[in-house]
Amino acid sequence: MIAFLLSAALTALVQAPGPSPLEPLQPLAGEEADAKAPACTADRRWCAVIDTDETREHRVLRLYDGPPDGREPVASHPIEGPTESYWKLSGVLRKEGEEAILVGADMDLTAMYSGGGGMSTYRTLVRFAPSETPQDVLTVPVGGSLTIRACFGEEDTAQRAGACHDEYDFTGALQAEGDAFPPTLIYSTTATSFPGPVSRNEDSLAKPPLKPKDLVKVVDEACTIRRVFVFDPATKAYVPDAPLPDCSAYTVP
Template sequence: MTPIVLALVLAASTAAPPAQGPTRDLAGNRLEAFAALPPNGVEGAPPLHCTADRAWCAQISRDVDQNTSTLYVFAGMPPGHQPVAMLELGDDNDDEIALWPSIVRVAGAEPGVLVGVERHVSTSYSGGGGGATALTLVRAVGEEAKPVLTAPISGSLMIRACFDERDMKARRGACHDEYSFGGDLILDPTTASGPPRFRFETQATAFPAGASRNGDSTARGRLKPSDLVAARDPACSYRRVFALDPASDAYAPDSPLPDCSDYTAP
């Protein structure tokens, strides 16, 4: 490991915020808090996340010259423990990359974890803008780190809809179309054996009711008072179960995810 990386993984203070109680399935897989430790005094060092017992830690290091990021997973606290696995996260294109504040300890003879990496993209445009975050679970077992699941977990967009006073009157002052998306990934507690399964539930809303990025907002006509609500989009508010597919060695949903790029592609 280079001296620069060693500097980034110096031990943080042993103090940490209280961890939330773990969620366990019947097979013994556990979802636990994975909190960032307080800064360790090393200027520019990325946050170090650890489990409450410090048995597992992880850190994302960014190479500012190459615009790339790397995930390091530790079985213990650095610098006393060197990374047991690492994964190049590729070009970040100035995206915001951070660790998921939860970790999954995988039950079995060989210790392993699933560490989450959140990638947030954002954009701005005349009179509006938006951002979206996708979560990728990375399995770290032995010296191998592999992405095994990716799902959208948040999205928020505002698109300008008023261009003159007539539009303002027709829209009753609601001069932006607004889109909101949220997804929760949790451990499936009914898993009785083998790798963990995950339940994924989303909620998507559009404001005003009936707003669509595929339509011209100025062509809708005058909005009614009843339109001025955030309406749930049933197509993009859904539930899925992700299970490990032995053939691909990656997680797959029990049915395909719908196209919700209206909410998750700024």
Template sequence: MGIAIGALALAAAVQASPDPGPTGAPGEPAPMRQSNGRLCLPDADVCFAVEPDPERSEGHYRLQLTDAANDGSNAKHEALSYHAGNRDRLEIWPNAIALPGWQAEGQAWLVGVLQNSHVMYSGGGGDSTRLHLHLFYLGRTAGLSKQLLDLPWRASQLIRACFNKDDQKRRLGACHDEYEFGASLALDPDNAGGEMPALTYRTQTTAFPQTARLWEDSSEAPPLTKDDLSHWTDFECSYQRTLQFNPASRRYEMDSPAPDCAQYTDFIR
């Protein structure tokens, strides 16, 4: 195969379905199945969970594979270790992308871990999530690759903008600036062949009201008008990139650098 994968022998009960792949638009992520509180592949009896590592200090986790045929108590296999900060939460990405190029040898999916962070501001707060993607292969053996990419996935910030009645009047009652960042990932329809096909990564970034800018002091802006009470799209941080797999680094890389949008995806310090 084109990518080295650490072999992990799953329980004998873990078998790939003969179905060609999950239903839905070709290349689009397919929803994972819920089973016993875990998320499972759309068309194979393999489930994933992120759990605290009992053998390590606080903040260390294990990405686990389990057999969906039972409660998982006797079919757990440690796959990868994760470390998260005190204000982070890890969870399985609730989708998987089937890779058709592996069907001759078995089945393969891109699966992910979401790393969620939260912070409180005075009168507001922020959330930020990154997607860590891995390749899972199921055939004669089963394996999970190391991290293939790490991307901003979603973020939101709520910044207080009213501190007295004059501010409320000047802002027409819109007393918070709101910022939203979201992303999507799918197979690139123009380059979906091979074992590690290209991916399309799209982002969209908006702000409310129209005049809101994270790098500017809203208290110094003119009073809002009714026309300002709608969302503004930051087109610089709403972009599309093709992700190609680099065999040398064993990671997906963008076809061109992404713009610096840390003001949306990182927290205010």
């Protein structure tokens, strides 16, 4: 029962990724909306699927110039992640007249802790261009939610004013800006914790007893940021205008 309640609480806390400039991909007619099924742009110009390689041990992102229909992909790119990760297509970025295309893939990670758990989503953009090797150009977290148990008895419950879990939530959003391609990307995030400014690096029970006024969600300014990512032709990757802070307290590694 306890495990069920914790799982339900975690599910309720999980944050969906924020707004995205990616054009959605829709499953082909007759296909179920499944991460392993091919999905296409509305005009069927591009289709993609996350599959496995010949060994069935590694995942591969395959791009097609139209519905697969048994044809070979125009390009394939391995996508790496922990064995327990779950991948799904998040859409494409393209521009009329441009031969290159960016395909987005989201990796979901979950973890269970003693008396808690967490879930995170990381978005990767892969650049496909004629006569070039596909390449990851950006990977950023776009969602995170964790609950960490903080009570181990009635005394703890009283000290915590009944708030027996520390909660950490993180949302990230990407927006395109300008007419260039690949476009400039604006990455904005919001990170919050409850009750108040708790930390995964500190013992919550070592702090003074909580009062009802302390049971509020607060914004972590250090991980609530805005960054401008510009595509660097030399490295063929996105580069931020300032370093990203360490916000691993809000994500599953």
